[in-house]
Every structure is written in structure tokens, then in C-alpha cells.
Amino acid sequence: MATRQRRTTIAEVAARAEVSxxxxxxxxxxxxxxxxxxxERVRAAAAELDYSxxxxxRGLALGTTRTVAFVVPDLAxxxxxxxxxxxxxSAARSGYRxxxxxxxxxxxxxxxxxxxxRRRCDAIVLCAPRMPExxxxxxxxxxxxxxxxxxxxxxxxxxxxxxxxxxxxxHLAEHLYSLGHRRLAYVAGPxxxxxxxxxxxxxxxxxxxxxxxxxxxxxxxxxLDDGLAAAARVRDSGVTAALAFNDLVAIGLVHGxxxxxxxxxxxxxxxxxxxxxxxxxxxPSITTASVPHEELGIQAWDRVAALVAGEEPGHSVQFQPxxxxxxxxxxxxx
Amino acid sequence: MATRQRRTTIAEVAARAEVSxxxxxxxxxxxxxxxxxxxERVRAAAAELDYSxxxxxRGLALGTTRTVAFVVPDLAxxxxxxxxxxxxxSAARSGYRxxxxxxxxxxxxxxxxxxxxRRRCDAIVLCAPRMPExxxxxxxxxxxxxxxxxxxxxxxxxxxxxxxxxxxxxHLAEHLYSLGHRRLAYVAGPxxxxxxxxxxxxxxxxxxxxxxxxxxxxxxxxxLDDGLAAAARVRDSGVTAALAFNDLVAIGLVHGxxxxxxxxxxxxxxxxxxxxxxxxxxxPSITTASVPHEELGIQAWDRVAALVAGEEPGHSVQFQPxxxxxxxxxxxxx
DNA sequence: CTGCCACGAGAAACCGCTTTCTCGGAAGGT
DNA sequence: ACCTTCCGAGAAAGCGGTTTCTCGTGGCAG
Numbered sequence: 001m002a003t004r005q006r007r008t009t010i011a012e013v014a015a016r017a018e019v020s021x022x023x024x025x026x027x028x029x030x031x032x033x034x035x036x037x038x039x040e041r042v043r044a045a046a047a048e049l050d051y052s053x054x055x056x057x058r059g060l061a062l063g064t065t066r067t068v069a070f071v072v073p074d075l076a077x078x079x080x081x082x083x084x085x086x087x088x089x090s091a092a093r094s095g096y097r098x099x100x101x102x103x104x105x106x107x108x109x110x111x112x113x114x115x116x117x118r119r120r121c122d123a124i125v126l127c128a129p130r131m132p133e134x135x136x137x138x139x140x141x142x143x144x145x146x147x148x149x150x151x152x153x154x155x156x157x158x159x160x161x162x163x164x165x166x167x168x169x170x171h172l173a174e175h176l177y178s179l180g181h182r183r184l185a186y187v188a189g190p191x192x193x194x195x196x197x198x199x200x201x202x203x204x205x206x207x208x209x210x211x212x213x214x215x216x217x218x219x220x221x222x223x224l225d226d227g228l229a230a231a232a233r234v235r236d237s238g239v240t241a242a243l244a245f246n247d248l249v250a251i252g253l254v255h256g257x258x259x260x261x262x263x264x265x266x267x268x269x270x271x272x273x274x275x276x277x278x279x280x281x282x283x284p285s286i287t288t289a290s291v292p293h294e295e296l297g298i299q300a301w302d303r304v305a306a307l308v309a310g311e312e313p314g315h316s317v318q319f320q321p322x323x324x325x326x327x328x329x330x331x332x333x334x
Numbered sequence: 335m336a337t338r339q340r341r342t343t344i345a346e347v348a349a350r351a352e353v354s355x356x357x358x359x360x361x362x363x364x365x366x367x368x369x370x371x372x373x374e375r376v377r378a379a380a381a382e383l384d385y386s387x388x389x390x391x392r393g394l395a396l397g398t399t400r401t402v403a404f405v406v407p408d409l410a411x412x413x414x415x416x417x418x419x420x421x422x423x424s425a426a427r428s429g430y431r432x433x434x435x436x437x438x439x440x441x442x443x444x445x446x447x448x449x450x451x452r453r454r455c456d457a458i459v460l461c462a463p464r465m466p467e468x469x470x471x472x473x474x475x476x477x478x479x480x481x482x483x484x485x486x487x488x489x490x491x492x493x494x495x496x497x498x499x500x501x502x503x504x505h506l507a508e509h510l511y512s513l514g515h516r517r518l519a520y521v522a523g524p525x526x527x528x529x530x531x532x533x534x535x536x537x538x539x540x541x542x543x544x545x546x547x548x549x550x551x552x553x554x555x556x557x558l559d560d561g562l563a564a565a566a567r568v569r570d571s572g573v574t575a576a577l578a579f580n581d582l583v584a585i586g587l588v589h590g591x592x593x594x595x596x597x598x599x600x601x602x603x604x605x606x607x608x609x610x611x612x613x614x615x616x617x618p619s620i621t622t623a624s625v626p627h628e629e630l631g632i633q634a635w636d637r638v639a640a641l642v643a644g645e646e647p648g649h650s651v652q653f654q655p656x657x658x659x660x661x662x663x664x665x666x667x668x
Numbered sequence: 669c670t671g672c673c674a675c676g677a678g679a680a681a682c683c684g685c686t687t688t689c690t691c692g693g694a695a696g697g698t
Numbered sequence: 699a700c701c702t703t704c705c706g707a708g709a710a711a712g713c714g715g716t717t718t719c720t721c722g723t724g725g726c727a728g
Binding site: 019020021022023026032033034035038057059060061062063 | 675676677678679680682683684685
């Protein structure tokens with residue numbers, strides 16, 4: 001296939017404009033302070049040769065790549081897609097591009113992946129919910145500038161954006177409680193994930209407040225199929241309501257239950273988490289805790305931009321999920 | 335915040351191992367052919383200093399970045415997310431990373447974005463359905479190595495992976511026809527998009543074969559909200575079935591219709607396109623044409639890998655959508 | 669008329685790594 | 699004992715830019 005093309009270099013432009021490469025560089029970067037005619041000659045030569053500086057060479061000389069990494073456990077997860085989309089758009093406005101990677105194939109390599117990709121760019125937005133705190137703490141200096149996603153409570157010295165899963169699921173549980181539910185199931189996420197543990201802690205504080213509640217934790221997962229697979233377990237557990245790890249699991253669960261002849265919300269109420277667009281469009285629509293993923297992407301970029309500019313980044317923030325009461329929850333009928 | 339750290343360089347390793355940088359380079363790249371003791375000294379020094387070569391400098395010297403760009407109209411579209419996810423995973427296995435960009439904010443900049451991002455990496459996977467053929471043809475040499483997505487019929491000399499939208503929607507229409515539908519609506523996508531035009535052509539060939547069919551084209555879009563917004567127009571058009579541009583539009587449309595008291599599929603049948611996971615989980619589940627997005631991502635990487643290796647890339651292929659008959663279509667009741 | 673300064677632009681060093689070229693020394697052949 | 703050959707490893711030249719340093723020129727003041 002096509003011979004790998006050799007782009008025109010600064011030296012060629014310099015030769016054609018009969019100036020030195022240094023002058024071309026200055027003109028291209030607006031640092032030129034000399035005769036207008038010279039600048040014009042350079043610009044003309046550059047235009048004629050269709051020249052544009054090599055980002056690679058530029059990066060090496062300048063020590064900056066105008067690239068930021070985005071590392072998540074699983075790119076296929078819609079929640080991350082929304083963050084990525086917003087991050088990419090925000091970064092693009094500042095001329096930055098986003099380099100992506102996920103660690104779904106080997107969670108244990110999360111640190112290695114982050115370290116490797118970090119060297120290719122200026123900063124990293126890292127979502128590593130399963131990374132042990134000690135590992136993260138040891139790596140944070142190597143990875144800086146870094147913005148963390150969903151590591152509430154970390155001692156790492158880095159701006160962090162998170163979702164208050166604990167409070168969010170607590171509110172969902174309270175909602176179910178107020179409807180009259182007393183036997184609840186938690187269809188869990190990956191046990192190693194921090195966000196799963198925050199949900200468990202939220203539920204623990206909830207049950208502590210309500211001794212009359214019986215809560216059973218069931219194996220779940222993160223995907224539609226995981227929710228579908230959990231349906232039988234939920235039915236067999238005899239609960240009147242199930243709190244799913246996220247919306248995907250909730251939607252899968254709802255359909256799994258209906259396949260089994262269990263009606264939602266009449267027989268069993270179901271809640272999700274995230275408020276992905278489909279949560280609203282599902283039948284029944286899913287009661288969930290709404291998480292502002294785009295906002296997360298936008299603010300992640302704000303923090304990154306501040307860090308690479310050497311400024312103080314905005315504060316770490318914890319977004320409070322907003323309860324979206326929809327059709328998948330109702331008072332128990334038995 | 336943290337002082338921007340200076341990574342250890344090859345020179346420092348060389349000094350510590352008391353060899354030249356050239357030797358360190360050779361050892362690091364497995365090209366060393368000398369005393370084992372020297373290699374060991376280098377490895378030890380590298381380990382002690384926690385050295386790893388700068389990808390930037392390496393890229394400049396080698397003329398390769400081990401990065402591939404992925405440019406699409408809108409990263410938020412689930413179809414692209416699936417492709418990206420598969421592309422990223424495949425590329426990662428070969429040590430490549432994916433750089434992303436979307437042109438949603440300014441479709442006219444599509445070429446500029448592609449050109450810019452292309453310079454940062456070794457190849458590009460480009461999905462630019464709205465780019466005029468003449469523009470694409472003129473840019474293809476600049477962008478090579480390049481793999482195109484969804485540009486069937488392009489004269490560009492580049493491997494291309496596409497979906498046969500034309501045949502796919504034709505089959506969907508035939509399905510509706512066989513159910514007895516004679517008055518159909520097409521809830522269109524962006525008029526400028528090539529994939530919309532292929533759908534229109536597919537429908538044109540369908541109506542040509544069935545003169546008894548009345549087809550009306552309605553303004554639609556690409557998103558859930560676009561589908562929702564089209565509901566009233568579909569109802570008012572008096573058709574018994576609607577072919578939506580994609581699954582998102584179809585799902586939005588189904589819910590919009592039901593909000594208006596129109597039942598799917600009893601009053602109006604609806605079809606989608608893509609077979610995103612939610613199409614199956616919607617109520618009613620969406621009859622659609624299934625498109626293998628992950629496969630597209632995988633094969634895109636195969637082509638890229640071949641191109642950068644200087645090999646002949648696999649053939650361009652056109653994937654045939656597979657009809658998924660589900661609950662959103664049924665015989666007309668009036 | 670001389671001396672100083674400002675200014676415009678080039679030479680050269682550098683960013684960090686790879687690779688070709690080169691050279692000194694040891695091994696091997698006669 | 700001498701010359702050739704080979705081998706291990708360093709010196710140096712890029713890769714394509716940016717930036718500091720330097721220098722020659724022209725203008726202005728003394």
C-alpha cells in the first residue's frame with residue numbers, strides 16, 4: 001500500500017523562504033518580531049508546501065503533547081462513554097486530544113496500563129475503582145498531573161470527582177422503605193469495586209437505622225446480562241424490592257423477572273443507579289439515582305487544564321445523585 | 335501542585351551502568367549482542383532508576399507512535415462506542431493506543447480534525463458519513479494509512495468496512511410488507527449523512543418493487559429525543575408502520591407514540607436499526623436490523639495493523655445486517 | 669566621527685532515543 | 699611473529715522541532 005509519506009519539514013520551509021528554521025519556528029508560533037516581509041515569506045512558503053509542524057517533534061522539544069489519557073475499567077460501559085464524550089469535547093476546545101484505555105481484560109494490570117499511557121501524554125484522568133488504596137497512593141506521584149474519578153476517601157493528593165453512591169443508594173432504600181418495603185435485595189456489583197463497597201456501606205447505614213428491614217445481598221454484576229441472570233435469585237429470595245448495582249443491571253433484572261412471570265413493580269420493585277438515558281425509556285421506566293456523567297467529564301477537564309497550566313485545580317467535589325422516581329417502584333402488594 | 339517531574343533519561347542509565355546510551359538502547363530493545371555481564375549491568379541500572387524510554391522521543395526517532403486515531407461524528411452514539419471499545423481492546427493487544435475525536439460540534443471541520451489528529455499517530459480509522467466524496471478523495475493520501483467506516487461506494491483507495499444499510503432497510507420494509515403494511519413512514523436521519531441516503535435508496539428500491547406501497551419520509555434525527563419528537567408527525571401521517579433511522583430513534587418514537595395513546599405494535603409498527611443492546615430490552619422489544627459493531631472495531635484494527643506493517647490489508651467488507659424480528663412489529667389492525 | 673544600544677535573524681544546543689559508522693583490541697590463520 | 703578478520707561498544711548523526719546565545723547591522727546620542 002501507499003509508500004509511507006514523508007511530511008515536509010521545517011527545514012524545507014526555511015530553505016524555500018530563505019530563512020533559518022529558527023525563524024520559521026518563530027513565525028509559526030507567533031513569536032516573530034521582525035520585518036513583516038520576512039514573516040510573510042515564511043507564511044507563503046509554509047502554505048505552498050502545505051507545512052504543519054510535527055506534533056511529535058514539537059512535543060519532544062516542548063515537553064508537552066497536548067494529549068490527556070482517560071483510563072477506565074470498561075469502555076463499553078455507557079456511564080464511561082458519557083464521561084469520555086464530555087471530556088473529549090471539553091479537551092478539544094483547548095486543542096487537546098484524549099487517549100483512551102480500559103483494563104477490562106486484566107484488572108490487575110490497571111496500574112501498568114495507567115503508567116504506560118501516562119507517559120504518552122500530559123495528564124491522566126483515572127477511574128480505577130478496584131485499585132487498592134495502597135497501590136494508588138504509591139503511584140499517584142508518578143501519574144501526576146492526575147484527576148481521579150470515584151475514589152472518595154482516598155488520601156491521594158489529587159483532585160477527585162466522585163459520586164456519593166453511599167448517600168444515593170441510601171436515599172433509594174429510604175424511598176423503598178417509605179413505600180412499605182421491608183424485605184430488600186441488593187443485586188451487587190463487582191465485589192472488588194470501590195463503588196460497590198460504597199453502596200454496601202450506604203445500605204448498611206440504612207439497615208442500621210431500620211432494624212425492621214431485612215436485606216439480602218445477591219451476586220450481580222455490571223451488565224444487562226448480569227441483571228437478567230440475577231432474576232431467578234431475586235425471585236427466590238422472596239424480597240419485595242431489589243436495589244440493582246446500576247441501571248443496566250436493573251433493566252436486565254426487570255426483564256428477567258418478567259420473563260419469569262414476576263411483574264415489576266407489582267410483584268417486585270426495582271431500582272437502578274446512574275440514570276442512563278434508557279432508564280427513562282424502559283417499560284416500566286426505572287426509578288434510579290441520577291448521576292451527572294457529562295458534568296463529571298467537563299469538570300475533569302477543568303481540573304486537568306488547571307493542573308497542566310500549573311494552576312490550583314478546582315476543589316474535589318462529590319456529586320450528590322438525584323432521586324428519579326419512576327415506574328419501576330411501587331408499594332408492595334404482599 | 336506537584337512540580338512537574340523529570341523522568342530519568344537514557345543518559346542517566348548509561349552513566350550508572352558505565353556504558354554508552356547506544357548500549358542501553360540496544361539492551362532495552364533486545365538488539366544487544368555482547369557480553370552478558372554488560373547487559374545485566376544495564377538492566378540493573380534501568381531497574382534501579384525505574385527507567386522506561388520516553389515514547390515521545392522513541393516515536394520521533396522511530397517514526398512511529400504506536401497510536402491510532404478514531405474519528406467519528408459523535409462519540410456519544412452507542413454504535414460508535416461499541417466500535418471504539420472493540421478497536422481499543424484489539425489495538426491494546428498489539429501495544430497500540432487509541433486517540434479519539436468527534437466532530438459533533440462542527441461537521442464542517444471533520445477534515446481538519448482528521449488531518450490534525452492523524453499527524454499525532456500512525457494511522458486513522460475514520461467514520462465520516464457526511465464528508466463529501468470529493469473532499470474525502472482529495473484527503474485520502476494525506477490521511478493514509480486509513481481505514482474507512484461506512485463509506486460504501488467510495489472510490490477512495492483504502493480498506494473500507496461498511497454496513498449494507500440499503501439491503502438492511504429493504505429487508506425491514508419487506509418484513510413490514512409481508513405483515514400487510516402498505517402505508518409506511520421513514521423517520522429519517524440527518525439528510526447530509528451517507529447512511530441516511532443509503533437507507534433512502536433501499537426504500538426507493540423497495541417501493542419500486544411494490545407500487546401499492548405509500549411511503550412518506552419524515553424528519554427525524556439520531557437520538558432518543560429525536561424519535562420522541564417525531565411521534566406526533568408519525569401519528570398524523572396516518573401510516574401503519576414506521577421505519578426509524580436507528581434504534582435510538584425507534585425507542586424514542588415508541589415511547590412518544592405511547593405517550594400520545596398510540597399503541598405499538600397494535601396501532602403502529604416500528605422498526606429500528608443497529609440492534610443496540612437496549613433494542614432487545616425495550617418494551618416492546620424492537621424489531622431491528624442487527625449490525626455487528628464490535629466486529630467492525632475488530633476488523634478495523636486488523637486492517638490498521640496490516641497497513642502499518644506494510645502488508646496488504648484484508649479486503650473491504652460490507653456487513654449484511656441480520657433481521658431481528660421482535661415485538662415492535664405486527665400485522666396492521668386497520 | 670565615534671561609541672553604544674536595540675533589533676533582526678542565524679548558529680547551535682537541546683529534547684530523548686535509535687542507528688549507522690567507526691575504531692580499538694582480541695582471536696585466528698599462516 | 700605478523701596480518702587479517704571479527705566483535706563489542708562508543709561516537710556521532712539524525713528524527714523535527716524550539717530556544718538560547720550570538721553576531722552583524724543600523725540608528726541615535728554624545
